[in-house]
Amino acid sequence: MKNKSLEDKIVDGQKISPVLPEDVKNYLIDIDGTICDDIPNEEPERMATAKIYEGALETINKWYEEGHIITFFTSRLEDHRQVTTEWLDRHGFKYHGMMMGKPRGGNYHWIDNHIVRATRYEGKFTDLEVRDAKVEVFKK
Known part of the structure; x- marks a missing residue:
């Protein structure tokens, strides 16, 4: 399914970021310990297996089919992109993009001028x- 909200937008000859419709969610999803076994970067040989x-595959693909944006945001290194892409594709995950090199640890705090929601995988x-x-x- 092609997501119309991701099409390039040109305004006054300038390429701009697309504006998501109100009913479209922009999911940033971790990989290790969230959709699969928790594999540290120090053991990349385990990533392929x-x-x-x-529920991870079915839920993520359902969100994709509903028109939401799916981006994997992982602590895996750029060196792990190929094995990660092959693993996601082999298992049938539908997604729009992948960002590598997320700092490891757990105290993330996203500050934005748009509504941001966070859900911890448990x-x-x-x-x-x-x-x-x-x-x-922020304090008033």
């Missing part, structure tokens, strides 16, 4: 649900 976590990959939660915001 990583086991998929239950052992089950399914559709998302809405819950009330505490969030950090």
Whole structure:
């Protein structure tokens, strides 16, 4: 499925970033420990045989088919791009892009002028649900 929201936009002769429709989510999804076995960069020989976590493939492909943007954001190095691409493709993951070299660790804080939502993977990959939660915001 071609996602119309990803088509190049030209305004006054300038290429600009596409504007996502309100109902389209832009998913940034980790790989190791989120959709498959948690494999450290120091053991790249295991990346080709990583086991998929239950529900990850079906859920991600469903989101893709619904027209959402799927980008894998991984701590794997650029040197691991080929093995990672081959693994994703062999297993049938549908996605739009992949960003390599995410810093390892877990204290991510995304600051943006648009709404940002974060979901921590805790052992089950399914559709998302809405819950009330505490969030950090800028002081007034």
